[in-house]
Amino acid sequence: MADLPVFVLSGLVSGALYALLATGLVLSYSASGLFNFAHGATAYLCALAFHELRSGLGWPPVPAALAVVLVLAPGLGWALDRLMFRRLARVGETAQIVATIGLLVALPAAGLWAVELLAGLGAPVVPAENVFGLPGAGPSPAVSWRLPGGVGIDSDQLITWVATAVVAVALWVLMRHTRLGLQLRAAVDDRALTELRGISADRLSSAAWMLASGLAGLAGVLATPLLGLSAHDFTLFLFVSATAAALGRFVSVPVAFAAGLGLGVLQNLVAGYASFAERITGFRTAVPFLILFAGLLVLTRRQRTAGTAAADAPPADHLAGLPAVRRQGPWVVGAVLLGAAFYTVTTPFWSGVLAQGLALALVFMSFTVVTGLGAMVSLAQATFVTGAALVAGLLMGRGWPFVAAAAVGTCAAALLGALAALPALRLGGRSLALATLAMAFLADQVLFQIGPLRNGDLGWAVPRPVLGPLDLSDDRAFGVAMLLLTVVAAAGLSALRRSPAGRAMLAVRSAPAAAQASGVSVVRTKLLLFTVSAGLAGFGGVMYASFNTRITATDFTAMTGLIWLAVVVAAGVRRPQYAVVAALVFAAAPPLITRYATDSPHLPVLLFGLAGLALANDPDGYCAAVPQRRAARRRARAAHAAPAAAAPPEPGPPASAATPEPAGGGRDGVRETGAADPDGPPVPEAGRASPDGGRESGAGTDGASAAEAVREPVHGAPEPGAGRASPDGGRESGAGVGANRAGAAPEEPTGERRRSALELDGVWAGYDGGSVLRGVDLVVRSGQILALLGPNGAGKSTLCRVAAGALAADRGRVRLAGRDRTGDGPVARARGGVLLAPEGRGVFPGLGVAENLALHLPRPADREAVYERFPRLAERRDVPAGSLSGGEQQLLALAPLLHRPPAVLVADEPSLGLAPRIVEEVYGLLRELRAAGTALLLVEERAAEILGVADTVAYLADGRVAWCGPRSEVEEDRLTEAYLGVAAR
């Protein structure tokens, strides 16, 4: 036990590096919701830059370190955020995971390529290979001291500790005592709400990525003496740090930091004391991954159990209506051509490449099962491949026939798959991905180190099968056999998808609880998914090994599995055919590139990594993008054709459709604008004609807005031709919509005209092509409460989102105080004075009461005033808002507004789930806001209470305003009609 202090102290060195990396992971995750597999690669790149500055350019250590940590690393983070992460934040989790995996290989390649290029230009760079014992930020060689008690430390360790401690303090100050820190924590808590509060998530994202990269840079500089310049080691280091981030649930910086330190110590203690494990080869190597696996399994909060269905909504199937011949025809023709090619055009070399690609296609199809069908990201597929091939090789070595050995190998893989399914019962998303990755490393380091299974470095011979007259030792025959197996597997998977079991898988994927309620066993379905996938991977592995005629335990490592996933997802993971395309591309691209493009070994890797960037635009892969883009083009053409004839062209063509909007365009928007781009010249047209057009002219030139402003006199005089349902109009036309009325402007109910604060003009909006709002006209005036009533599904919440800019209008205009703000995103809208209190509570549950207030009221004096007014909040100022009662939360959301009343408040069901007494209090606050001049748009399903406070009432039915008028004219029948949707037209 005398060694304990030594082990603890020196364990804190790697612990400090883990802590720095884990903190960066948490920060970047909070900012954009994506787990950055490339974080270690960032650290590597910084270490490389440090090495070049220090050894190549001869900079002194401290300036070199500062340049890397304070300039280069944040710059890299900023650039990556702008190019990639910001957009990735809006796509599904699978695409996110894969994009950063691409980056993981691309960043080191980019660094090495840059060194190569600089060397070619004659810059004084030094090679980055075979360099060890590199100097860190301190003296080199390190100065060492011997402390009493036999503890030895050196200057590199000391620098690591001091730097980490300084960072810890600085981070604490930043997160707890600065506005940026508060906003970052708010974004972690509820990213959407942050935007609705006028805090730009993009700006936060940039800040967080710069910070995270800076930390990675620091870790890189500090780790240089320890890890040298091994990108591989940096990445492994990162995976261990992921344990710490997982312990902090990817949101808590302090927990992740502490867990990182603890992890280093724990690892050292195991190395020092785990002599019990000496008999298990690889146990010590595997310790970090054991901890990662156990940590994820035990400590991860149970979230969505199956995958990430919410984020990974499938794209519309644009070929759905086509007959089977049209759908499958191209694939069948492709397969026949490929088969014929083997015996006609391909040289032996290309036959080999294609045959290998087809064998790999079987492996790749296993991703279609587990990730495409099950929406679970498995990074352990390479393990199944190795396992099956080793078992089959072992048996063939004992004289088993090929078919039998392959069958047993496949079963062994399926068994491993069942094992891998166990964490999936508990985890989903990135936690599951990390858990399977940990399993893959465990298998590499322990399972496949078992001598009798592995047979040393020699491995096992896996001869090509000879089936009767069919000798597959010919590459062409092997290729055709693989083609057949691929076709059978693809057909089988398609059949599986359509079978009851496949439907169960889809059900579990999208709603496990509901699936369970309808009698689908979640456990059985997930087991089935993993066993089928692993079996298929294993079978493909045996075939691939038999193509090589040998398998060794190191042929397919955990990292290989990572790359495979990236390759498959880049092509598309939803249909087995895409996996075949991916495999063929994977096999054929390297020889094609070396032959026709470049000899640099770094460029292909770089290109592959950048495929991740493409995923940000086409999250469903390049194969799926083809029909999607074609369909989008057709849609766009149809949409352009119809109104273009009717509407007079607007002067001045709209701005380029290719430029994505800064903030507003969601995932749909990005895709659509991108898709419309190659389609030729956009047809000039009136704003409301098409989705694109609407958004563009909305994003608008100043001239356009000015024109709007002129058209809208300050005091809201009646406007010609604008079909809008304002209170006055409604009264005129009765149950009809405003379109009936033209320019009639009777007196206001209050007898006084007020400024129109928020105005929706012919707004259409919806999700993924389906319209929810279909021409909504609505005006909310300052100092008025407009109650929006309507049945479930009428589009009330959608209308709120459009008003707040959280959802872009497809057509029509949104004006604030007369100015056109259609193109603004939520942030700009919030800064323009529109505040949305979303359904539920508009508070950040993870932040304290005081912090919630501080987001809206930066001045302490204002907060004190709130406390005076609401002593209940004062009593609980340090309590997390999430643990307040529903009523208190609603008070917390509304109270700060009284001190800085917004121009417009959109409140989506403010009374939801509150006791009647509290509802009364909340309404009281709303009345106060009205008195302060705020225009209020209240959405309620419960009509009775709201009628007590509303000045104006509008009924929404079927995506339109069915009636709008002063409260006094609300009649019971009309209410009923509106709710039943009878009077929709």
Place this chain on the structure above:
Amino acid sequence: MSRSIRALAAAAAALFLVSACNSAADGTGNGKGAEPGAAVRGVTADAIRVGGIVSMTTASGYSKKDTDLGARARYLRANAEGGVNGRKIEYLGAEDDGQDPGRNMAAARKLVQQDKVFAVAPMSSVTFSGSAFLEQSKVPTFGWGTLPSFCGPEYLYGFNGCLVPMPGGTLNQTWPEGLLKVLGGGKGKTVALIANDSDAGKFGIRTFSQGFSTAGFKVTYAKPSVPATAVPSDWSAYTKDILRSNGGKAPDAVVSVMQTPNNIGLFTALKRSGYTGVLSDPTDYDPGLLAQEATRKALDGVHVLLQFQPFESDDPQMARFKADIRKAAGKDVPLNMHMMTGYMSADLFLAIAQKAGRGLTPESFQAAARTFSDTGTLVGDRSEPKGQRESFGCGALVQLRGGRYEVSVPFACHPPVPFK
């Protein structure tokens, strides 16, 4: 069964028939070479085409790219001397396999099927998944025999023999015998052996335990205990055990069977703990390592095993090697063992090809190899096919002192001992 599946099945059946007919008719397998009357692959009237496979770019920062330079240097000289039996060597340069088994395989197939090389020399990587293909395609291949593929197959040759002891084979005793000389000989010297926690590390410990015991050492510590992936930041757990292993005292020698980054950490930690005995490892003979002050300090005093003439030797062949390298590189470059690997892989290939005579075919080459032997080369006395089963058994120890390597045990050959 839906229509689409039926269509697919029909297409598949048709393809199956085509392939069955074709392969039954063809029957020769692999569709490469062997056309009657056709020229030998890669051999023309005045040239022999040769390729290479080398790990150049890697994710681990370890590169063997100078292997290519070494081979190029040797072929340049061969061509300057008139080639082999009237044929010049057309060396295509080495393919980079990036330490990736898939790319190693692809490189082998490309060299044979697309570039149509007669031989592959050098092949130096940490993986050799192309070995089975090269063997089947009858491509004489020469490389660094640290992989078991160089032990057994007919067409694959290690430039200094097969370096992976096989049960029933023999052990190279250069290291134990050399260290014994360093320690001043005598009985009862103690040694600690340490390796990575992996199957390969375990195997290394097994072979060297036996080798050192046979040479008369008492092995006090022999554990594959160091994590095989990332380098430990702290070595106290290992140094503590090693330094107490000899009945509470430190052993006379500590032998590491690990790569450079591990050795730097281990040796630094041992020295800081006050260890003054002999340190030794088999990987750190690389003058390039001396560029870094920290490495120079960590490795100072370490005896490094090498299985070829040290660069410091005054053998005339070494002088010629240095001149050849300088000529190929176009300038003075620091020498390293990868250059030697490439150079001597090419050298062994040339020597056997010379013996095979003018009528060069894979068969005549193999026939020449079966009775090949020569003596006094930079890797000692060579003979095949013995070299496909065991190491040539020669080696030297060099010691790093004050920033320079010095020969501590001169290059010599030791009789191997049986490996149990």
